[in-house]
Amino acid sequence: MIVQFLGAAQTVTGSMHLVSVNGSRILLDCGLFQGRRAESYERNRTFPFDPSKINAVILSHAHIDHAGNLPNLVKSGFTGPIYSTGATRDLCQVMLYDSAYLQERDIEFLNKRRKDGPPAEPLYTSADVDNTIGQFVGVPYRKSFTVADGVSVKFLDAGHILGSASVLLEIKENRNVLTLGFTGDLGRKDMPILKDPEPMGSPDILISESTYGGRIHEPVADMGKSLLSAVRRTMDRGGKVIIPAFSVGRTQEVVYALFKLFDDEQLSSIPVFVDSPLAVHATDVFRMHPECFDGETLRYLHNDSDPFGFGRLTYIRSVEASKQLNERKGPCVIIAASGMCEGGRILHHLANNVEDPRNTVLIVGFMAEHTLGRRIVERQPEIRIFGEVFRLNAEVVVLNSFSAHAGQDELAGFIGAMDKKKLKQIHLVHGEPAQAEALRTKLKEAGFRDLFIPARGEKAEVRP
Numbered sequence: 129m130i131v132q133f134l135g136a137a138q139t140v141t142g143s144m145h146l147v148s149v150n151g152s153r154i155l156l157d158c159g160l161f162q163g164r165r166a167e168s169y170e171r172n173r174t175f176p177f178d179p180s181k182i183n184a185v186i187l188s189h190a191h192i193d194h195a196g197n198l199p200n201l202v203k204s205g206f207t208g209p210i211y212s213t214g215a216t217r218d219l220c221q222v223m224l225y226d227s228a229y230l231q232e233r234d235i236e237f238l239n240k241r242r243k244d245g246p247p248a249e250p251l252y253t254s255a256d257v258d259n260t261i262g263q264f265v266g267v268p269y270r271k272s273f274t275v276a277d278g279v280s281v282k283f284l285d286a287g288h289i290l291g292s293a294s295v296l297l298e299i300k301e302n303r304n305v306l307t308l309g310f311t312g313d314l315g316r317k318d319m320p321i322l323k324d325p326e327p328m329g330s331p332d333i334l335i336s337e338s339t340y341g342g343r344i345h346e347p348v349a350d351m352g353k354s355l356l357s358a359v360r361r362t363m364d365r366g367g368k369v370i371i372p373a374f375s376v377g378r379t380q381e382v383v384y385a386l387f388k389l390f391d392d393e394q395l396s397s398i399p400v401f402v403d404s405p406l407a408v409h410a411t412d413v414f415r416m417h418p419e420c421f422d423g424e425t426l427r428y429l430h431n432d433s434d435p436f437g438f439g440r441l442t443y444i445r446s447v448e449a450s451k452q453l454n455e456r457k458g459p460c461v462i463i464a465a466s467g468m469c470e471g472g473r474i475l476h477h478l479a480n481n482v483e484d485p486r487n488t489v490l491i492v493g494f495m496a497e498h499t500l501g502r503r504i505v506e507r508q509p510e511i512r513i514f515g516e517v518f519r520l521n522a523e524v525v526v527l528n529s530f531s532a533h534a535g536q537d538e539l540a541g542f543i544g545a546m547d548k549k550k551l552k553q554i555h556l557v558h559g560e561p562a563q564a565e566a567l568r569t570k571l572k573e574a575g576f577r578d579l580f581i582p583a584r585g586e587k588a589e590v591r592p
C-alpha cells in the first residue's frame with residue numbers, strides 16, 4: 129500500500145491523500161487549498177493524478193478545505209462514488225453550491241486583473257455541483273462497507289462538525305491485513321451539540337490532523353463563561369459584538385451557547401442576528417440529523433426548546449435586511465461569515481464596527497496565516513478591508529474554548545490510546561509546521577516512534 133500526501137501537508141487547507149492498493153486508487157478528502165487567490169486557483173485547478181482513474185472518494189466531513197474541490201474532480205473526469213455520512217452529504221449539498229457561487233465571483237475578480245490571454249474559467253459551476261451531488265453515497269457511522277477490491281471502510285464519530293467522521297480502512301493485500309486510520313478533523317469531548325470523538329482502536333498506520341498540535345485550549349466548560357463576560361462587557365459599553373464564524377458548524381455552536389445563556393437566565397435582552405443565508409440552510413440540515421446530537425441537545429429538543437431558533441434570534445437572508453443592521457443603534461450580537469474574514473457579509477460588519485472602541489470582535493475559530501482574521505487576532509493597529517484602511521479600536525476577544533479541533537493534550541490523548549507496538553507510522557498533516565512539530569515532540573516523549581510530517585507530494589509505503 130502506498131499513501132501519497134497531496135494536500136494539507138505542512139499547512140491546514142486542501143486536505144487530500146491518495147491511497148493506492150491492489151490496483152485501486154482511493155482518495156481521502158478532496159479539499160480546496162485556500163490562500164492567496166491567484167495561487168489558490170492554480171493549485172486547485174489541476175490534480176497531480178488522472179481523476180478518471182480514481183475508484184472512489186472517502187470524505188471525512190463537509191468543510192470546504194476537505195470537500196470543496198470535489199466538483200472540480202468530477203468536472204475533470206471522476207465518475208466513481210463519493211462515500212460520506214448522510215449528514216456530510218446533506219451539508220455538502222448546501223456548501224458546494226455556495227462554493228460554486230464564490231468560485232464564479234473569484235474568477236470575475238481575477239479576470240479583471242488579467243492583462244493578457246483569454247479569460248480564465250471558474251474552478252467549477254453549480255452545474256458541476258449537480259453532477260457531484262449525484263455521486264454521493266451516504267453511509268451510517270460504524271457500518272463497514274467495501275469501496276474497492278480488498279478495501280473496506282468504517283466511519284467513526286469525530287465530534288468536529290455535524291456528520292464529521294474519522295475513517296478506518298481495513299486493507300487486505302496479498303493475504304495480509306493492514307488498517308489505516310485517518311482522523312479527518314478531530315473534535316473535542318463535551319462540545320455542544322455533537323457526540324464526542326470516538327476512539328479508533330489501533331491502526332497500523334495513522335494520518336492525524338495537527339491543527340493545534342502545539343496549543344492547549346481552554347476547557348470546553350469555560351465556553352459559556354467567557355462568552356457571557358465578553359457579551360456583558362460590550363453591552364455595558366453600549367457596543368456591538370461582531371462574531372466572524374463559518375456558517376456551518378461554528379455558527380450553530382455559538383447560537384447554541386447563547387441559547388443556553390438565555391435559557392439559564394444569565395443573559396437577557398440582547399438581540400442576536402445570524403446574517404447568513406448559508407447558515408439558514410445549514411441549520412435546516414442540522415435539524416434533519418438528530419442522530420449526530422449528544423444527550424443534552426436531544427433533551428432540549430424533546431422538551432420543545434429550540435436551541436437553533438429562539439425568541440431573541442433573527443436569521444437574516446436578504447441583502448436589504450443585512451444592510452439595515454448597519455443603521456441599528458444599541459447593543460446586539462451579529463454572527464456572520466466567512467469565518468476567517470476573507471469574504472462574505474462579515475466584511476461589511478467589520479468595516480462598520482472595528483473603529484468604535486465600544487464594540488467587540490469576538491474570535492471563535494482558527495484564523496489561518498495571511499487572512500484578515502489572523503491580523504485581527506494579532507491586534508494589528510490598522511487593518512485593510514475592501515482596500516481601505518481601518519483603525520482596529522474595537523476590543524478583540526479570542527475564545528479558544530470554541531475550537532472544533534482537539535488541542536495538543538486531546539490529540540496526544542487520542543493517539544496515546546493506540547498500541548505503540550502496532551503503529552508502524554504516524555503522519556502528521558493538517559497543521560502549520562510549528563504546530564505539527566510540537567505534536568511530534570509530544571508524541572515522541574510519550575514513546576511513539578516513526579513520526580513524520582510529510583511535505584506535499586511525499587509518499588509513504590506501508591508493508592505488513
Ligand SMILES: [Zn+2]
Nearest residue numbers: 189191288313
Ligand atoms: Zn474541518
